Amino acid sequence: VHEIVVLALDGVVAFDLSTPVEVFGRARLFDGRPAYRVRVCSLGEEVDAGPFRLRTAWGVEAIQSADTVIVPGVSDPRADVPAAAVAALQDAAGGGARIASICVGAFVLAATGLLDGHRATTHWAAAAELARRYPAVDVDPDVLFVDEGDLLSSAGAAAGLDLCLHLVRRDHGAAVAAETARVSVMPLERDGGQSQFIAHEPPAPAGGSLEPVLQWLIENAAAPLTLTDIAAQASMSTRSLNRQFREQVGDTPLHWLNRQRLRRAQWLLEATDRPVEEVGAQVGFISPTTFRERFRTLVGVSPQTYRRAFRSRTDTAAMLAPIT
DNA sequence: CCTTCGTTCCGCCATG
């Protein structure tokens, strides 16, 4: 059984702590057996969790046998991370364990140096501070979570749910993840719709001569681009562009571009009150109808439903975990 | 839901 160990440091945010406990703890395989064994460990006897104290049954040594270590946020991200915790996390990573942070848990992870040279995210309000303190970490504040293979990080509290479900999907497939989401009363759309929430595909498939073009595409996604435009930018023929794209990105140019547009649209639906039609127009869909239809086929629900589902869940999160 | 029209994208092949 896959071993999950959650590291509870003093000041641990209860919401972040319970997210992995609940999600992984509820995940079931097809035959009904638990998909994970979940343990919470701590440095000392008791953990100060703010409004309450927590007694854990395991010490940090539990981390050594973990397949995945989860690092929840702590109430003061600026606080020094205990050396024992740093050492334990470094050992775990050295031993091949997967490590994921939730919310400002990214500060703890960054303190180990493991994030150096990697992309990561954290709670939006703390992103600038993280980037300032750890310049070697490539901080992306605009995404729900980042998957760098064995190093993952998620944004604000609610995004921790997405991250955990993402891991369930990676480990046991979409069906198990969907069932877990259902049991946890998560809106389905976030796990049903594929990887639209993953900010960056895992390690950029090297040899990306198209990399600059991709960057340019992302920046100009709002403009009405045609294949010819893109080919011109890449200074190659449309034929070659199509071929290279398939080889390097594994997708066709326009299909990929639309995915970027939809990702941006999701973000706008989450973060703003702009009307659906406006959002569609702003990310580069000429016709509102087309926008709605494409959104639906890729994400699984209509833009309106998506916004509602997201709002209801972040409200809950904001209520339970007003972080920093 | 259907229909029309333009675009995309890929197999095939010539060319560098």
Next chain:
DNA sequence: CACATGGCGGAACGAA
């Protein structure tokens, strides 16, 4: 000859 490019045409797809 191995390899990459790009033009051509048509089937499939997307936009309206």
